[in-house]
Amino acid sequence: MAAADSRDCADASGDSIFLSVKPRRILLFSGKRKSGKDYITDILQQRLNHLPCVTIKISGPIKIHWAKSLNLDFKELLGDGEYKEKYRGQMIAWGENMRNKDIGYFCRAAIDMYNACNIPIWIVSDIRRKTDIQWFVENFGSACKTVRIIADDEIRTKRGWIFTPGIDDAESECDLDNMNKWDLKVYNNDDDIDDILDTIISLIN
Numbered sequence: 001m002a003a004a005d006s007r008d009c010a011d012a013s014g015d016s017i018f019l020s021v022k023p024r025r026i027l028l029f030s031g032k033r034k035s036g037k038d039y040i041t042d043i044l045q046q047r048l049n050h051l052p053c054v055t056i057k058i059s060g061p062i063k064i065h066w067a068k069s070l071n072l073d074f075k076e077l078l079g080d081g082e083y084k085e086k087y088r089g090q091m092i093a094w095g096e097n098m099r100n101k102d103i104g105y106f107c108r109a110a111i112d113m114y115n116a117c118n119i120p121i122w123i124v125s126d127i128r129r130k131t132d133i134q135w136f137v138e139n140f141g142s143a144c145k146t147v148r149i150i151a152d153d154e155i156r157t158k159r160g161w162i163f164t165p166g167i168d169d170a171e172s173e174c175d176l177d178n179m180n181k182w183d184l185k186v187y188n189n190d191d192d193i194d195d196i197l198d199t200i201i202s203l204i205n
């Protein structure tokens with residue numbers, strides 16, 4: 001087992017491992033389906049490639065689990081296509097069950113999976129629950145900034161969103177709807193996201 005003071009991610013089984021892990025800034029991104037979380041965070045990561053920065057997907061460990069157990073392609077599950085949509089319901093149900101037992105389970109597993117412990121800037125691209133935010137804030141305090149991405153339903157539909165009962169009305173999609181205290185809200189309705197990126201980057205400095 002790795003010593004905690006090595007700031008190694010090797011053992012992510014409990015929160016105590018994170019006592020010595022001190023990222024300088026953690027951007028916690030959330031938004032409804034097809035609001036553009038992956039799109040914006042991917043381009044943000046490219047813009048920040050001169051800085052020590054890592055993108056973390058909390059859904060990463062969930063998708064690895066499903067890819068292995070169903071013999072699926074992990075990369076397709078991570079993408080924005082049909083494959084992900086086909087298995088989304090099952091993945092949500094399994095993830096929900098694990099989270100109910102331990103709110104930090106997937107946060108820790110994702111930090112471990114993306115080897116983020118020694119990297120000072122984290123972009124968490126898929127925050128979906130109040131408990132996800134709670135876990136990050138409890139462990140990393142004021143390093144955390146929340147960013148809500150908003151897009152009109154009409155635009156989301158053009159981007160491939162189809163209202164799906166059991167998914168769009170589930171907790172994983174709606175838990176953050178009534179949260180109104182965001183460090184930053186951005187409207188992602190246009191193709192040009194330069195202004196959005198500049199505002200987000202100002203949160204890091």
Ligand SMILES: Nc1ncnc2c1ncn2[C@@H]1O[C@H](COP(=O)(O)OP(=O)(O)OP(=O)(O)O)[C@@H](O)[C@H]1O
Nearest residue numbers: 032033034035036037038039040080159190191193
């Ligand atoms: N500003 C934009 N300009 C052009 N295309 C965009 C923009 N934002 C998002 N898209 C496109 O919309 C689609 C959905 O975006 P994305 O996958 O980033 O959404 P998401 O919020 O991550 O969705 P999900 O919650 O389903 O994973 C993608 O094909 C993406 O390329």
